[in-house]
Amino acid sequence: MDTSTPEDAELQAQFDATVAADQRIEPRDWMPEGYRRTLIRQIAQHAHSEIMGMQPEGNWILRAPSLRRKAILLAKVQDEAGHGLYLYAAAETLGVDRDDLTQRLVDSRQKYSSIFNYPALSYADIGVIGWFVDGAAICNQVPLCRCSYGPYARAMIRICKEESFHQRQGYELLLAMVNGTDAQREMVQESVNRWWWPSLMMFGPPDGDSPNSQQSMAWGIKRHTNDELRQRFVDMTVPQAEVLGVTLPDPQLRWNPDRGAHDYGEPDWAEFKAVLAGSGPANAQRLAHRRRAHENGAWVREAARVHAEKQAARKEVAA
Amino acid sequence: MIPADDAPAAAEPAAGETPAAARRGWPLYEVFVRGKRGLNHVHVGSIHAADDEMALHNARDVYTRRNEGVSIWVVRADHIAASSPSEKDPFFAPSADKIYRHPTFYAIPDEVPHL
């Protein structure tokens, strides 16, 4: 920590007391540089994830199989743009700007959730993404509504509310599909098979392998360990899978009465690391898409800026 | 959602470190909404916009469902004067190397002159 002077030590003590008392740190408060940098990284990556997450689902908007499903999906992907906006705004209170963060994303200098480096190959994926990915996001995010950094916590309150709506929508689509034709039921099972393990990986590596966690928990910007959240997700999902009549693709998955929780198999952490390192099925495509959209919009953003300057100058002349 | 991958922390930019040449984005606006009659306007977040009118439009699109009855204020973030919660603290003395101590948590866009 940067406690190089007596003043710093005093400020650090105040900061620690605020966090310990479960009070919120606000943008203009003193904060340790490590806290600020960690928050910027976490919030920015969270924002990037929302924006990149628009792509796999956006892939199906034009082909949604009913007008109602089209409207639901369009509204959901729009929500993700909104979530990205809220989160970039929270990051900006820490003294970075959104253009800079966007540049870091398209230059591969900041990450986004690896789950979006998997392709959405069937319409069942739209339901399964809602059920698993949004479900996992809720496990991750609900505790962050009480995160020590005020702007982040407030953004999470609204985001969580909408995510739970998304998860219900996804599950409802799957219910309709498993009650439909054989082809639809097969589509759901096939999608579950593809998304289950990557969804478990969303919680990050096992606790023993997660070096940054301890500090983040002390700072109140992470409130549960990766394994705790993963367990919560598994326990929440198993009974939902039973209602749908789908099989989760893990032969080791069973209730353990001694632990009062489900035992489950080990995700393929080699795959996790490979996807993280850039060689997932869709990494290159996702980044290229985002970069292209950003670059194609440059002339539009510039035009609006120049027009605003012209208008301001005219106003000045008129005054 | 959060990329809970514990990816190694690439060096994050220090505040204000943005390379000026590349960053010519729209200014940041803070958004205040009066949810219903009888309530104060409350800060709900921020958006980027090229001018005031676009800011109102964007705020309405992002933060309300374009509800006619809702009143929205937008104000450029760099026009807000704000106190620092710890400024009465006798130990607090801004120093040039700790940017977050300065009233600059709203980055000032490059194109704003005279600031």
Add this chain to the structure above:
Amino acid sequence: MSPHAEEEDATNAYQSLSETAGIDDPRWAFGSGFEDVEAEIEAPLPAGVDAADLAEYCLMLGDDALVCAQRIAEWVSNAPELEEEVALANTALDLLGQARVLLSRAGHVEGAGRDEDALAYLRSEAQYRNVALAERGDDLDFGVAIARLLVFTTWRLALMSRLLDSRDPVVAAVAAKAVKELTYHREHAARWAVRLGDGTDESHRRMQAGLEAVWPFVEELFRTTDVERRLVAVGVAVDPADTRAEVDAVLDQVLAAATLTRPDRAPMGLLGGRGGRQGVHTEALGHVLATMQSLARAHPGATW
């Protein structure tokens, strides 16, 4: 699941704002926003109105909105800025909502048991009744997209504001909602046209090029079909030719503010006297429908 049950805090002003009665609280963006229009759709046919004519008219207005919404939705994850992402999606959602009610009404009036999805997904190009402007692609060029949106919403607002008193209660109800929505869309498009026209040299050139690209499709907007003529006589429809003066005036005003020039382009001609309203479309519509209908058609009898 109630994700923020543990977050109640009476002193949090932000939170008191976010407390809402339900998912669809109109103060907030994002949510389903679907209204139940079932009761209106079943409304009886107004006296003296031919059912086939009314069904056809609802298809015209509905297909315009559906095909245009599909085109706008191509912009998802491709918009020039995040705020614009949200704005374009709102516009597409509004038009899609109008289309759903109008197609449902068409199916009900037709009386052959077709619902909105049967009409949207199981008709061929020749059975679609939209104008060509709606199906015009933009190749993700924002200049073309804004030009199309400006002309389309200006014209549709002029139509809808004349349909507020339609004797068909569903057409009138759609018009009431659509006038508010389209006023906003037109404003949005007009402001962008001005920013781009009076922005940089490049944006001026590209906005002008966008106008040139959509201009050949303008003439069709004012052609009156026999169906419309008959429905005007019984107080259900509006003669699109009557909207021309208003559309011209609005566009002239926007173009002047944007320092743009009204294009001088030959209108796209008819094929054997027939155009979009008679089911003769540009080549573009086949691709729009091939994409839109592919999944639904691959699973006959499925429910989603």
